Amino acid sequence: MIGRAYVGISGWRYPPWRGSFYPKGLAHRRELEYAASRLSSIEINGSFYALQRPEHYQRWYAETPNDFMFSVKGGRFITHMKKLRDVQIPLANFFGSGVLALADKLGPLLWQLPPNLGFDPDRLSEFFDLLPRTTMEAAALAQRHDERLAERSWTTTDEERPLRHAVEVRHESYRAAGFLPLLRERDIAIVVADTAGKWPLLETVTSDFAYLRLHGDEELYVSGYSEVALDRWAAQIHGWRSGEATTDGRPRDVYVYFDNDVKVHAPYNAIDLAKRLDALAGG
Numbered sequence: 001m002i003g004r005a006y007v008g009i010s011g012w013r014y015p016p017w018r019g020s021f022y023p024k025g026l027a028h029r030r031e032l033e034y035a036a037s038r039l040s041s042i043e044i045n046g047s048f049y050a051l052q053r054p055e056h057y058q059r060w061y062a063e064t065p066n067d068f069m070f071s072v073k074g075g076r077f078i079t080h081m082k083k084l085r086d087v088q089i090p091l092a093n094f095f096g097s098g099v100l101a102l103a104d105k106l107g108p109l110l111w112q113l114p115p116n117l118g119f120d121p122d123r124l125s126e127f128f129d130l131l132p133r134t135t136m137e138a139a140a141l142a143q144r145h146d147e148r149l150a151e152r153s154w155t156t157t158d159e160e161r162p163l164r165h166a167v168e169v170r171h172e173s174y175r176a177a178g179f180l181p182l183l184r185e186r187d188i189a190i191v192v193a194d195t196a197g198k199w200p201l202l203e204t205v206t207s208d209f210a211y212l213r214l215h216g217d218e219e220l221y222v223s224g225y226s227e228v229a230l231d232r233w234a235a236q237i238h239g240w241r242s243g244e245a246t247t248d249g250r251p252r253d254v255y256v257y258f259d260n261d262v263k264v265h266a267p268y269n270a271i272d273l274a275k276r277l278d279a280l281a282g283g
Contacts, residue, residue: 002281003209003241003251006041006069006107007274009266010213010259013046021267036064039270041071041107043213043257047094048073048112054098054154061102069107071166071211071255072099080114084127089146091130096142096153100135103157108164108189108211108255115199118173121182128165128186136160166191166211166255170199180206194233196220203236209253210240214269216260224265225258225273234276241281 012035018024022031035042044060046052060070075094078087099106109131132138135157142155167183168191183190183206190202192212198220214233216223225233233256239245240252256273258266 001251003243003253005237005241005254005256005274005277005281007256007270007277008039008041008043008258009035009261009270010043010073010257011045011261012042014261014264016262017264017267020264032060033063035267036068039267040067040274041069041255041257043071043073043110045073047097047099048076051075051093051097051148053152054101057098057101057154061105064105068105069255070102070105071107071110071257072102073110073112076112079111079117083114083117084123087127088130089144092141092144093146093149095132095138096145096149096155098154100138100142100157101154103159104161106135106161106163108166108209110166110168110191110211112168112191113170115170118171119169119176119179121178124167124182125186128188131163131165133163134160135163138163164189164207164209166207166209168193168213169202170195172200174200174202180204183207196223205240205246205252208250209255210237212237212254212256214256214258214260221260222262222265224260224263225269230269230273230276234273234280237273237277238280241277 012032022034078090132141139155139157145153166189187207189207189209189211192203195215196218215221217225217229237254240254243249243251258269260266
């Protein structure tokens with residue numbers, strides 16, 4: 001038995017990719033369709049900057065293959081402005097904005113914490129208590145949205161499914177002894193974030209899945225990953241998928257997103273990594 005690997009990119013709307021990764025003349029509205037034909041997953045990051053609309057999520061669902069998977073980045077209003085405090089209504093707005101319209105293509109929810117937010121176990125625990133763990137819980141939470149979603153909310157789900165959550169940290173205090181046990185206790189994945197040494201790299205598994213963000217091998221958001229680096233990450237991911245590199249020996253699903261988009265490395269690195277994983281899995 002081996003876990004599934006979803007390998008893709010963070011976002012897909014990048015003008016420098018046009019005429020490079022995206023064929024010259026490809027209509028902008030077809031870029032997601034094209035990317036999804038070559039990758040197995042995409043991390044939606046527009047949701048970090050602003051609440052999206054239900055029709056956006058519906059369109060993204062329709063433009064991708066049946067076995068495609070999205071991750072969705074939680075709003076910066078929750079993580080960076082409110083810093084996880086007093087966020088019941090912001091969370092209701094986030095989940096009511098259309099996230100549940102992704103249905104069976106909805107993968108993990110990513111919560112990226114700001115660099116100026118240090119480790120506070122009580123703050124984290126209170127936030128984790130608010131997170132819905134099923135789509136039914138998310139739908140119930142979404143119904144508590146405020147007037148900003150009037151006439152543009154999505155507060156239902158087609159089926160009850162579990163929801164997965166992952167946290168990315170950017171402060172050295174998260175190396176504290178109590179942080180990773182807290183995530184394991186609450187079944188929250190630590191994001192293994194390769195940031196060219198800028199922020200903590202916590203290379204472990206704390207949930208029933210692993211979440212990896214590759215922001216750049218040597219220069220943040222800019223540099224590509226060498227053959228040697230891709231080989232190393234492929235071996236690590238295969239270890240998580242097979243259970244050989246997990247403390248309990250259980251296989252994990254793994255979600256991997258390249259965020260080194262500045263020089264169009266991300267999609268090509270993702271394709272190359274996926275090929276390596278297929279080879280290691282015997283596919």
